[in-house]
Amino acid sequence: MANLVFNQALGRIAHYTSLPAANDGLVLIPLESSGLETDAVLRDKDTFADVVAGTTNEQTSVGRKPLTSVTVTVDDTNDRVALDAADVTWTAPTGNAVGAVVICYDPDTTSGTDADLIPLTKHDVSWTPDGNNFSLSIADFCRISSTA
Template sequence: MASIVFTIALGRIAHYASLPAASDGLVMIPLEASGLEADSVLRDADTFAAVVAGTTTEQTTAGRKALTDVTVTVNDTDNRVDIDCADVTWTAPTGNPVGAVVICYDPDTTAGTDSDLVPLTKHDTVWTPDGNDFTLTVTDFARASSAA
């Protein structure tokens, strides 16, 4: 489950995850462990470009991954919406250690930029890409619930 939900995504994460447009999608982006800023700093970033505007940097060697099999399930019993996706596998990744991954909404997967990506959730993880396949198990990457 997410370490934080970015402020811009509060109340809209289920909509973004339902992928309502023709060429939109969700993307998982690894962040380097070194220089990773605190949640209190990152939470107010409104674009992925803003996430990496300070000391936080993308771990580009491993690469970004498009999320597949995204499901949005209304859970009336627990009064929430559960948002899930298939596990993500990097094949033979290398590069600097990863301290977190960010899931972003990409409104245009054909021509978007980092300034177009809306950061939804950040997930803390400890991973050193060493050339061996790595699978990040995802179980309900986010849940939206009411306070009442």
């Protein structure tokens, strides 16, 4: 589950996750462990371009992954919404150590830049790509509850 929900995504994350537009989607982006900024700093970033504008760097050698089989489940019993996606696998990955992954909403997967990607959640990961396949479980990547 998420270690951080970005401030700009609070209250909108279920809408983004439901993928309401024609060419939108969710993308998982690995971040290098070296230089990774604190949650207190990252939570105020409004776009993925902002996320990597400081000392935080994308781990580009393993690559970004689109999230598939995304579901939004309303849980009336626990008064929350659970957001889920299929697990992600990297085949024979190499490169710098990964300290976190960020799930971003991409409003148009056919074009755009990092300034268009809206960071939704950050998940702490401790992984050094060593050429062995690596799978990341995305079970309930975020739960949103209300206490009115």
